[in-house]
Amino acid sequence: MNLVIVKIGGNAIQQLNSEFFNQLREWRQAGKKVLLIHGGGPQISKLAKQLNIPTNKQNGIRVTDEQTLALTKMVLLGDAQPALLTRLAEAGLAAVGLNAADQQLLTGHYLDQAHYGAVGGIDTVNELILSKMLTDQIGVLAPLALTKNGEWLNVNADTAAADIARLLKATQLYLLTDVPGVLKNGHVISALIPQDVSDLIEEHVITAGMQPKLSAAVKAVHAGVQAVKITDQLTHPGTTLKMEATK
Numbered sequence: 001m002n003l004v005i006v007k008i009g010g011n012a013i014q015q016l017n018s019e020f021f022n023q024l025r026e027w028r029q030a031g032k033k034v035l036l037i038h039g040g041g042p043q044i045s046k047l048a049k050q051l052n053i054p055t056n057k058q059n060g061i062r063v064t065d066e067q068t069l070a071l072t073k074m075v076l077l078g079d080a081q082p083a084l085l086t087r088l089a090e091a092g093l094a095a096v097g098l099n100a101a102d103q104q105l106l107t108g109h110y111l112d113q114a115h116y117g118a119v120g121g122i123d124t125v126n127e128l129i130l131s132k133m134l135t136d137q138i139g140v141l142a143p144l145a146l147t148k149n150g151e152w153l154n155v156n157a158d159t160a161a162a163d164i165a166r167l168l169k170a171t172q173l174y175l176l177t178d179v180p181g182v183l184k185n186g187h188v189i190s191a192l193i194p195q196d197v198s199d200l201i202e203e204h205v206i207t208a209g210m211q212p213k214l215s216a217a218v219k220a221v222h223a224g225v226q227a228v229k230i231t232d233q234l235t236h237p238g239t240t241l242k243m244e245a246t247k
């Protein structure tokens, strides 16, 4: 599919500037479909704190019990998603808010229920419906999935974006984050191939939140996504991951 997927972390939602919206407009005018996957992690943790619900994250994954799942759905679908939709509307871009329950848009499975609770990975995307909806408008999708039995799952937004890019064979995936790219000795590495990622993880250059982000990105390029870019702004060069080094 001639599709660009952009993952926007919870922090990044507040920091979107006119260059971001202009880039989306350019893509739409060039006939590309655009799907935004939004996070909301910091917002979930903030509300949990206000409600005295403890936050437990392991390997960057939120351990999601029943109460935390209810809170997560509330924040993603009641706060983060409308915040992004409002910004798109202000920029004059047609957009629609989407979640897993819209016409079985996303199905998923439990990652490790005993360990993480209601946390999952994505198995299927309803490509027919999504493709139709993305013809006329930008899609704004929450990182939640439903099991075949109708149970909600909380999915890490980077993993969700990479899984959806992989399943839909998106042309490009952008992971917008709070750093200008993958850094080594304070400098952005402009190009990476999967082997470099393994080496940098082994050398402990890539750590913390950047590690699951890049593991998901590597899976996506292996599955046919042409390029994954990790950057803080769509218009910044950032780090590009491809299967082969560009000559």
Ligand SMILES: Nc1ncnc2c1ncn2[C@@H]1O[C@H](COP(=O)(O)OP(=O)(O)O)[C@@H](O)[C@H]1O
Pocket: 009, 010, 011, 041, 060, 158, 176, 177, 178, 179, 181, 182, 183, 184, 205, 206, 207, 208, 209, 210, 211, 213
């Ligand atoms: N080599 C690296 N280059 C850049 N950031 C790194 C690197 N290794 C670890 N990180 C950390 O990864 C973070 C980005 O991941 P994360 O916090 O999960 O972002 P987001 O919330 O946008 O998904 C950076 O802020 C940085 O602290």
Ligand SMILES: CC(=O)N[C@@H](CCC(=O)OP(=O)(O)O)C(=O)O
Pocket: 008, 009, 010, 011, 038, 039, 040, 041, 042, 044, 060, 061, 062, 072, 119, 120, 143, 154, 155, 156, 157, 158
């Ligand atoms: C399972 C899991 O960890 N889900 C994430 C979903 C939101 C997310 O990933 O948001 P950011 O991109 O803003 O961090 C969470 O609950 O925080």
